[in-house]
Amino acid sequence: MNSASERESLIESYLRGELGPDDVERVEESILTNDEFFEELEAAEDDLIDEYVAGTLSAQDRTRFEERYFSIPAMRDRVNFAAALARYRAQPSAQTVDDVDFRKAEPRESTLGESTAGKAISLESGSGGFSRWRSIPPSTIKLISIAAAFVLVAAAVLLVKFAFAPGSQAQRKVVASVEPGSLRSGGQLARIEMPGDATVLELRLKLRDADYQKFQAVVVEADESVEVFTSGVLPVESAPDRIVVVDIPASALKPGDYQVELSGIVDGKPTNADEYNFRLTRRP
Amino acid sequence: MGEDNCDSDLFDSMASVPGSRWALTQDAFDSLLSWLDADRELAGYRYEDIRYRLIKIFAHRGCVEPEELADETINRVAQKARTLSVSYVGDPARYFFGVAQNVLKERLRHRTGPVDLMPLRDKTPEEEFQCLERCLGQLTSESRDLILGYYEGEKRGKIDHRKRLATRLGLETSTLRIRAYRIRAALQACLNECIGVARTVADRNQKLH
Numbered sequence: 001m002n003s004a005s006e007r008e009s010l011i012e013s014y015l016r017g018e019l020g021p022d023d024v025e026r027v028e029e030s031i032l033t034n035d036e037f038f039e040e041l042e043a044a045e046d047d048l049i050d051e052y053v054a055g056t057l058s059a060q061d062r063t064r065f066e067e068r069y070f071s072i073p074a075m076r077d078r079v080n081f082a083a084a085l086a087r088y089r090a091q092p093s094a095q096t097v098d099d100v101d102f103r104k105a106e107p108r109e110s111t112l113g114e115s116t117a118g119k120a121i122s123l124e125s126g127s128g129g130f131s132r133w134r135s136i137p138p139s140t141i142k143l144i145s146i147a148a149a150f151v152l153v154a155a156a157v158l159l160v161k162f163a164f165a166p167g168s169q170a171q172r173k174v175v176a177s178v179e180p181g182s183l184r185s186g187g188q189l190a191r192i193e194m195p196g197d198a199t200v201l202e203l204r205l206k207l208r209d210a211d212y213q214k215f216q217a218v219v220v221e222a223d224e225s226v227e228v229f230t231s232g233v234l235p236v237e238s239a240p241d242r243i244v245v246v247d248i249p250a251s252a253l254k255p256g257d258y259q260v261e262l263s264g265i266v267d268g269k270p271t272n273a274d275e276y277n278f279r280l281t282r283r284p
Numbered sequence: 285m286g287e288d289n290c291d292s293d294l295f296d297s298m299a300s301v302p303g304s305r306w307a308l309t310q311d312a313f314d315s316l317l318s319w320l321d322a323d324r325e326l327a328g329y330r331y332e333d334i335r336y337r338l339i340k341i342f343a344h345r346g347c348v349e350p351e352e353l354a355d356e357t358i359n360r361v362a363q364k365a366r367t368l369s370v371s372y373v374g375d376p377a378r379y380f381f382g383v384a385q386n387v388l389k390e391r392l393r394h395r396t397g398p399v400d401l402m403p404l405r406d407k408t409p410e411e412e413f414q415c416l417e418r419c420l421g422q423l424t425s426e427s428r429d430l431i432l433g434y435y436e437g438e439k440r441g442k443i444d445h446r447k448r449l450a451t452r453l454g455l456e457t458s459t460l461r462i463r464a465y466r467i468r469a470a471l472q473a474c475l476n477e478c479i480g481v482a483r484t485v486a487d488r489n490q491k492l493h
């Protein structure tokens with residue numbers, strides 16, 4: 001595959017199912033191994049998606065499109081986005097591009113992660129911005145101004161509320177190390193005191209054996225065996241001791257006795273590994 | 285024409301053959317990531333990227349469960365990752381390609397299974413429109429004009445319009461297409477994030493009332 005137009009033609013034939021088996025295989029290899037080719041394929045898919053959304057595909061192409069793409073959640077997302085963009089552009093109050101002279105548009109710093117999009121476009125700064133404002137109806141400009149004023153006021157209120165509230169910005173964490181062992185077999189009951197404004201309890205669970213590399217923790221109220229918290233997959237931290245760290249939101253814990261059931265993950269399945277016990281009290 | 289449909293009973297059929305299903309173990313997965321990249325985070329990105337491309341390949345072949353087949357391909361590669369990291373020379377993606385071709389060839393019969401279609405929304409929620417406005421506002425003026433201008437015109441008119449647009453910007457049409465694709469991908473990510481936030485607020489407000 002040499003020129004851009006050859007690649008474009010090959011990609012479009014591939015998307016429409018018009019290639020022979022050898023060419024299909026060649027394209028598939030390029031999809032996996034050639035980033036530039038893959039990006040060109042995705043761009044061509046955008047065009048196909050737009051045609052689907054606009055209803056301009058033939059019945060055969062439409063059926064093929066639905067059979068191929070609708071089984072992939074990421075592709076359904078792209079279709080929904082394309083439909084949203086098309087509806088947006090159809091709205092009379094949407095932003096439009098009239099006869100903008102791209103050579104005079106004002107560059108502006110983007111807050112959107114576009115990677116290389118737009119940055120390499122060489123444009124001279126000028127008064128192109130005014131011509132764009134001129135194309136927006138006055139009622140819309142008024143609405144935008146009112147909305148902007150509202151947002152500024154709201155932002156100021158939030159800034160005052162959160163910037164000066166004590167401890168509101170930082171997470172208040174309580175850290176406790178717990179030894180393994182069930183109470184029945186002589187294990188210890190760790191005693192943990194949490195201040196009233198603590199937001200997270202970090203449990204550092206010491207491991208007895210080296211069988212597992214990944215774990216899951218379930219925290220249970222000791223009295224009623226009610227699960228109050230289940231962790232995601234937790235890795236082993238090995239310096240200086242082998243431990244597993246579990247962060248539990250303070251809101252899940254009221255004063256009382258708890259049991260932590262730690263399971264090792266093997267082949268995606270939990271296997272009981274150890275048990276930990278602690279008593280939580282609250283300090284006002 | 286050479287694009288056969290996959291058999292959605294692939295795994296049921298293969299399960300009856302001893303050793304025909306490869307379950308991914310933690311060790312194998314760790315070895316796979318190490319083979320893809322020494323940096324675990326970069327390896328994770330690479331893994332997701334390969335998986336997405338594999339899904340696309342299987343979907344284009346008409347496979348009803350492209351994600352399962354992609355995972356099957358990955359599982360098989362992962363089982364050999366420790367050996368490959370020592371003996372294999374070249375781009376790992378090329379090895380994935382070979383295994384994917386084997387997975388495709390193992391299908392037993394042609395069949396199109398039922399497709400779970402998610403219908404498009406008929407109406408644009410107000411939040412979607414506002415989110416798009418906001419996301420477009422976060423673009424540079426050049427990018428915003430490019431992405432809005434890119435979709436002007438219908439059919440043949442659209443093609444001619446894009447050629448003119450590319451000429452005005454001093455770009456090849458293929459380069460313009462890639463630019464539009466990247467801007468669009470960024471917009472989509474922005475919209476999804478905005479919608480997620482907007483819906484959370486709406487749901488919470490609904491519960492309060």
